[in-house]
Amino acid sequence: MSMPRRAMKEMGFQACCLLCDAPDEKGVQQCKTCISHHRNVRDQIAKAPADDSLIQFAKEILMMAAAPHRYDHDEVHGPTLIHQQQLAAALTERKPLPKGEDVAEVFDKMRASKTFVDESENVLEGRQEMIEAMYVDQRQLENYGARTVPSRPIEPVDRRDRVGEDTELTDRLEAATQAQSAPEELVEVVEELVFEERQQKRAAWQSTLSDVKDLLDEDLDI
Structure with a gap:
């Protein structure tokens, strides 16, 4: 198993690297040959007729391989996509879980960084603003819900030239x-x-x- 090459990952074929027996080194001829072959496959898929059922199937498989975490619920390909993610996770360095002392230290730093101020004035100002916002002048309620009568006739809009949504x-x-x-x-x-x-x-x-x-x-x- 090799670390996926950048070129293969950009094309969506990183799964091939995870299942490859090539040495995990730079400049391996086997990798260069594989990258060239898969680039040709990608170009053929892109140029093929869109209504070809085989090409559509190839595109779907390629999308799954490129983003296995989005399609691992698939009934047929799900187990394979989950296995692909497990292989990729095995190549990444696992970070140790934080200890209780580390978590407590983070909280202490957060408490120390907070500035405590007298909020009594802010609370009073906020209440006053809320009261003013909720107050409604009784004169405004007289016309609430009343029908608007236009002062002049409104010409109907000509919609014949509107073709609708594209x-x-x-x-x-x-x-x-x-x-x-x-x-x-x-x-x-x-x-x-x-x-x-x-x-x-x-x-x-x-x-x-x-x-x-x-x-x-x-x-x-x-």
């Missing part, structure tokens, strides 16, 4: 936002995958609405 743009923005948390090398892949998923859900929802409308129209005809 759902494609909305999904693009949402996909770009979610992709920001992915590794730099996977941003485009994750963004495209999220966009496709949102578009498919919209299409399914529109189909459902259309079916319901047709069903209601049939009932009205009867």
Whole structure:
């Protein structure tokens, strides 16, 4: 097991390093070959057609491997992702738990840093401000809830030129936002995958609405 190389981690393939038998040293030829191969795999996935089911599956697996802590609840891949996190944790240095004396020292320092002042004046000022904020002039209550009568006719707004929400743009923005948390090398892949998923859900929802409308129209005809 080797410490994940930075290049592999940026591409989302750090799991390969955790399961590799290469020596944990710099400049190993095996690592250079592996990085080159996985970079080619990443580029092929990014350039492949978005509607290819195999490519979609590869993108999903790559997203899981890049962020195992987000998908370790998966029924199929969960155990493997948990094992990946355990391997990564074994390479990190464990910090000793703080002792009781250390915790007490921290609290003592916090108490010593606080400045004690006479708060009686602040309390009185705060109460006065609260009373003023809660006070309502009775004259203001006379028109409370009354309907506003406009002084002149209000022309209706012409909405014919409003095309409505640009759902494609909305999904693009949402996909770009979610992709920001992915590794730099996977941003485009994750963004495209999220966009496709949102578009498919919209299409399914529109189909459902259309079916319901047709069903209601049939009932009205009867």
